[in-house]
Amino acid sequence: NPANIKRPPVTVIGLGMMGSALAQALLKEGYRTTVWNRSADKAAGLAAQGAVVAGTVAEAVAASPLIIICVLDYGAVNEILEQAGDLLDGRAIVNLTNGTPAQARQMAAWAAEQGIEYLDGGIMAVPQMIASPGALLLYSGSSKIIDTYGPALESFGSTKYLGQDPGLASLHDLALLSAMYGMFSGFFHAVAMIRSEQLQAESFTSLVVPWLQAMSASLPLMAQAVDAGDHQTKVSSLHINQTGFGHFIDACRELGISTELMTPIQELINRGVAEGYGTDGLSRLVELLQKPES
Ligand code: FVH
Structure with a gap:
């Protein structure tokens, strides 16, 4: 379906201050947005704006080819991804969680072993700036994700791709x-x-x-x-x-x-x-x- 290629379904995992702003930006641009958060109450406001609320990580991952993760740290990302298991195969992960270059490179290596496309990102903005041109998002890792899902990522603000080395965005x-x-x-x-x-x-x-x-x-x-x-x-x-x-x-x-x-x-x-x-x-x-x- 050409509409789906233009606006593929997107999942946002982590609905803290930043994750909620990211999900809101996607909803505003008309993306079918599935959301999941560890504490379910944080999804209520987004559900009222049209988000689909997943009951489990597995459900959230199964809903979309593109998975955006924005949580506290890489420890939390690992805990979340463990709950998705094989459902991640063939999907694209964009990790906007703050961490070190070594953590990003390690996660990219793990993703490559599983056949998962992985793009690491750094958000140079506060939540209130998301969806404005003043918000800059740095990315590095899978160029395939940039080529395929660039327009969805541009919902968040200006995009700068720094190259294939997944550690560069974090650096x-x-x-x-x-x-x-x-x-x-x-x-x-x-x-x-x-x-x-x-x-x-x-x-x-x-x-x-x-x-x-x-x-x-x-x-x-x-x-x-x-x-x-x-x-x-x-x-x-x-x-x-x-x-x-x-x-x-x-x-x-x-x-x-x-x-x-x-x-x-x-x-x-x-x-x-x-x-x-x-x-x-x-x-x-x-x-x-x-x-x-x-
Ligand atoms: N807020 C900002 O201005 C900055 C701007 C630049 C980028 N950072 C990074 O974004 C990540 C998330 O930050 P945040 O501001 O959204 O943070 P919180 O509002 O505190 O939300 C934290 C979310 O993480 C979830 N979480 C924490 N631990 C776990 C876990 N073990 N398993 C699953 N989820 C976890 C937390 O869930 P809950 O407490 O609501 O259940 C929130 O969704 C971060 O890397 C910043 O450095 C933000």
């Missing part, structure tokens, strides 16, 4: 999240400083947002330095940053706030100087991270 997902947590950590520390002097966080954003935007413009140049292994700088040396970090730590003590977020960076800069890289720029820190202290 990029975790790297991007690391950058995000770094930015949030800096913001949280800055706001703790501001609030320690009874100032408002909200008014501070008029300074911090353009400052972070201006600093993010320097990332491509830093990346070039890292790729070239050339960390000479006319911007600021590790020496000068080492002195500056002394002031951060002293200020934390004066203001009565924690140094927990600042000391790890200070220690890394100190190591760089101790290893003889004091005249290098901050891009040197990447190489230090790649050579952890023994």
Whole structure:
């Protein structure tokens, strides 16, 4: 049936905040969507929107050629897949559960042994962004799934396929999240400083947002330095940053706030100087991270 080829039935397993948003996006695009969740009550809202609620994992898997899984972690994915047994043969699994590159590669190897197509994915969005172009979904693994089910996957947002290696989506997902947590950590520390002097966080954003935007413009140049292994700088040396970090730590003590977020960076800069890289720029820190202290 050509309608089924265009809009194949899809199953969504895991109806937490993210899984529910994914199922909703498919329903909105007119896909026959079967859902399953360990705690059955989470399916009620989706049933009212037209989803078919499966009573068991086996029923959910049998309903569709394309199975989307989005649960807590890979341990949960394994528990769920064990309940499906042979019913998975010949189907396509898209796993949008957060995990490590090694976990993704291991699952892809297992799927290949069973004759199951496997695509791993990383969601660069919060649930409220799903189904908008601002939501980016990274994929790697089976290109056959991208070719066959691309339109269904585009219901979730913009799609970027990173290649056949199933670990690449997770690698990029975790790297991007690391950058995000770094930015949030800096913001949280800055706001703790501001609030320690009874100032408002909200008014501070008029300074911090353009400052972070201006600093993010320097990332491509830093990346070039890292790729070239050339960390000479006319911007600021590790020496000068080492002195500056002394002031951060002293200020934390004066203001009565924690140094927990600042000391790890200070220690890394100190190591760089101790290893003889004091005249290098901050891009040197990447190489230090790649050579952890023994
Ligand atoms: N929410 C977000 O902003 C982020 C955005 C980026 C991607 N993450 C990842 O998505 C996965 C699911 O996250 P979530 O936000 O949907 O999480 P919860 O709302 O807490 O739902 C968790 C679901 O996992 C089910 N579950 C947990 N353990 C098991 C298990 N052993 N067997 C079967 N299902 C399990 C849980 O079921 P229940 O507690 O309702 O019965 C929920 O459906 C995650 O990898 C994020 O890192 C989200």
